[in-house]
Amino acid sequence: MKKPYLSIRRKPKSKSELAQEPRELKNLSQKLQESWGISPSIKTIQRILKMLKMSWHCMRKGVAVKPPAQEYQDKKAQLEQLKQLYAQGKLDLYYLDEAGFCWIPCVSYGWQNIGKYLTIPRGRSQRINVLGIMNRNNYLENYISTQSINSLCSYCLY
Structure with a gap:
């Protein structure tokens, strides 16, 4: 043996x-x-x-900071109020999201305990940013930029 x-x-x-x-x-x-x-x-x-009891699988990218529970609940309630105003025809409601794509993709795999997922810190590299604005009727507008997209930038677009 x-x-x-x-x-x-x-x-x-x-x-x-x-x-x-x-x-x-x-x-x-x-x-x-x-x-x-x-x-x-x-x-x-x-x-x-x-x-x-470890396996080889994709690692997840973790969020930097989780919002406080009360703040999350407050924003969720505000969104529900906006949805009601939209249903009453008092405003147009749009959803906005930004996604970034790196020139060199990073898909990190590693050995981890089964059922557990490691998070890895986010890296910095040149990105192409896409800003999407969609209304409740699924009408979508998008904008592409190599510069950072922040709240001021998205306010100026609309």
Whole structure:
């Protein structure tokens, strides 16, 4: 029978070391070489990660700050009031959203605990920004810019 490459005592440590670099198994292999004096193959590391109940899947980009619960509820109530005014014919209601596209797409995959998702910080690079304005009848106008789109910019468009 083949001797286990990593002992049971070392496996949890490799999981904690992986948390520092979940996308780069080559770097993890080098760290294991430096700290333990062993150099497992990428396939061996993958098998161990699967035994540790981890899987390879896309990471999610996290939001910078979650709004306070009361502020969220207040804005939700304001939106409902605007919808009622629209239904009464007292105003035109438009929805506005902005999306940015990077020249170099970033789809980050990494080893993560099954059922858990790591978030990664957002990076900066040159972007193409698209501003979409749609009314309740699905009429859409869009604007494309390489400059930043902020609330003043969107107010000036309409």
